[in-house]
Amino acid sequence: VTKRISYRVEVNDAKRSAVEYYRNSYRGESSALLAHILAGDINKSTPETLWAAILGVTDQFVLQRVTKDKYVSQVETLQSELTRFFPIADAHGTGGSHDFSEETFIRSSEELRLDMLRHWTLFSSLTSSAYVCTKLMSWRKSGRNRILELLAKLGIPTADARQLWRFMKEDSKKALNKLPSIVDEFGLFDLHYDGFVRNFRDYKGSASAADVVLAANAVLELGDVFDSGRHTDLEENVKDRFWKAYDIVCLRQYTALQVGLKLAIRSQELLVSEAHQVLERKKIIPSGSFRYVLLRDSQQKKVLIHPLILSRLALFLQDALRCSGVPPKPFVILAPDETLRRWVIVGVTGRGQKNNFGHRFRAAAEKIEAILSYNGF
Structure with missing residues (x-):
């Protein structure tokens, strides 16, 4: 009898573990990294x-899909692979002779969490990058003053910081080397x-991986929504958007990257503006174990119906609350898609954390007999 009871307990525990496992979604090792490693195993990398x-x-790091430790672990693998192809590819890009094409040269680099800095202005990058915005709470006057104080401590004139990066004075660019001390x-x-x-490939210059990721994602998801001024569905012009993003990823044409970066910059400005409005107008609604926001009266409805930008907005708001001293909770954003008469709902739990919103969304939809299209986590 004891053995039977013990066996049943083990079976029930196993079933509960299986249910719990499949209830949560989370990101593992990058499939692109795994593909490269597999290609290397057959000498095809x-x-x-x-x-x-x-x-x-x-992409996993920029969009907060993995923990920092997971990212660091994957970067170490990439850096070891980098030295295999480019023996001199250290953080400063210095070294002796090499036998690879300058057009394909890749190097590791210590980057700043200032979005698209090389293609924007320093001031805009400071005031529109999620990391700096949420840390300094730039939606408040005190936060904006802190950004000005940061520039002053670096010795960078505000007028120079408002110039496009490529037109900034070299002394101002070099002043960023003081950042670690302050x-x-x-x-x-x-x-x-x-x-x-x-x-x-066709331009004397370089781009960071983060810039390329932001540009490609913007083209894939938003298309020409800003220029056309109309609703853009994810299923619309998929092939065209795919090939434009492909050109960006491969860095085949500088003009393709420029188009993507302009789109990414506009979407980032929109995201920060919307986040500031939500925070200033106190639109965040507590609901027990999570918080949510209804974007019913947003002036940017044609853009704020895309899952990726909504996810980034949710993570921005979640980080902003945490930096303000509010205990962290999962966050849900609901945006109306009036053209297709539906709601787009996104739920986030935090950087790299397990997410069970997919399971909860399905259960809620079944309960109210709603039609649910579940296309991501």
Whole structure:
């Protein structure tokens, strides 16, 4: 009898574990990195597969899909692969002779969590990057003053900081080297991270992996929504958007990256503006174990119906609340898609954390007999 009871307990525990396992969604190793490693096992890996792996890992980091420790672990793998293809590809890009094409050169680089800095202005990047915005609470006057104080401590004139990066004075650019000595004072402890940079094929310059990820994602999801001024569905012009994003990922044309970056910059400005309105107008509604926001009266409805930008907005708001001293909770955003007469709902739990909103959304839809299209986590 004792053995039977013990066996039943074990079976029930196993069933509960299985249910719990499949109830949660989370990101594992980047599939792009795994593909590169598998290609290496059969001697088929190339700088192109390595670059794809770098973008896959960077995408997970930029969009907060994995923990920092997971990202660091994957970066270490990438850096070891990098030295195999580019023996001199250290963080400063220095070294002796090499036998690879300058057009395909990839190097590791210490990057700043300032979105699209090389293609924007320093001031805009500071005021629109999620990490700095949430840490300094730039939606408040005190936060904006802190950003000005940061520039003053670096010795960078505000007028120069408002110039496009490529037109900034070299002295102002070099002043950013002082950041490690003052970031702790502003609570920006993780402002630096290990990233990667690659040369363009048809242009004397380079782009960071993070810039490429943001540009490609913007093209894939938003298309020409800003220029056309109309609703853009995810299923619309998929092939065209795919090939535009492909050109960006491969860095085949500088003009393709420029288009993607302009779109990414506009979407980032929109995201920060919407987040500031939500926070200033106190639109966040507590609901027991989570918080949510209804974007019913947003002026940017044509853009704020896309899952990726809504996820980024949710993570921004979640980080902003945490930096304000509010205990962290899962966050849900609901946005009306009036053209297709539906609601787009996104739920986030935090960087790299297990997410069971998919299970909960399905259960809620079944309860109210709603039609549910579940297409991501």
